[in-house]
Amino acid sequence: MGVVDVFDAVAGTYDEARRRLVPCFDSFYGTAVQVAAPPLRAALAAGRTPEVLDLGAGTGLLSLLLAATVPGVRLTLVDAAPAMLARAADQLRARSVPHRTVRADLVDPLPPGRYDAVVSALAIHHLDDDGKRALYRRAAGALVPGGVFVNAEQVAGPNPALDRRYDEVWTARITELGSPPEEIAAARERMRHDRPSSVADQCRWLTEVGLADVDCFFKEWRFAVFGGHAR
Template structure:
């Protein structure tokens, strides 16, 4: 989602440049333009956290790769819930990453930023979690599938992939309904006509795909336990695990305690 100036798109500026142009105040409208903000992001964190805690439990620093990290909102939330992670944030918009770096440095979170497009090779390494929020829908379907394969291949055994995403309806009629509901919700949360118009202008360039298809692509990429863990109209959290390892959360009660 984007709350910038529609004129940026009309001038033919690329996606990265358009996001850089609003980097300083990008987060200000998040809770209005993502009506399910708390449940959406908290579910993404909840899906990713067990593998990271498992790494900490065996004395290893959990490595997290955040794709299309933007201002680092998801990374920041994840590092707050699981202190001790090391983050690699990838985005094509350097000013967005500058905001993310300042946010994480202010909290003393270990991190690095990589200016790159999602179609570029992923940063070298193996990751306990590869996560993304509201970024992969900018790719066409073939590029989504390719990224899912590459993300799955970058995971350690048992590692987790989480995509908190803007999705399409499974039919044109449902997709129209998704948009109607979104318009009503954001207006009720205080978005004015200019903010809504700017967001709609940006959304014309999105390429979202339905949940069912994306879960199939994740399975085809080699992930196990693939599921849609949360969905509220246009917003969904999907993911799965690399085969092997464990997804048990060391912070949860043991089976004998339950």
């Protein structure tokens, strides 16, 4: 199965497992929202509708959190998995959040427009390093001046020994949180498609594409939130 089929197959249960499979769920997603929110609030204060582009949006989890934190945003969700996008659209419609969905791969051109925030959660690690760098360049170019790019991501360790330790800690934590063996096995099957990169490399790539104030705002083992602002 390809990566799209793998994620479409779990669209109905994906959100339910997040708090087990992302042990630092609240801090991880909460930090992403905290970093993304200021330019959105600034747009509202200026009388504009804040525009958000969510890359690899999946079931819309990050978009829903942003819409709840900054009411009045308009969302564009991009994902290649139709069942995941349909789940996201259902949840956003139920909350009357203005949005559009775009079925596209992360290597495709971004939807036209300029955005106050370009965000992503647990998606870009499916690209190889060249693909990540190219996407970061497109994302930076899609931001309004002062807009923010935020990636809440699964990352690689800076060396193989630490990467193995990341996996040991993750396995222990999700087991403690009640992930049954079949859920862990399914997660590992999806992880066969992963190509994570280190935080240091990705922050450097964001600087190279012209973003300012690039930083890692949160990190707990393999989960990190990093990004920067358009100048």
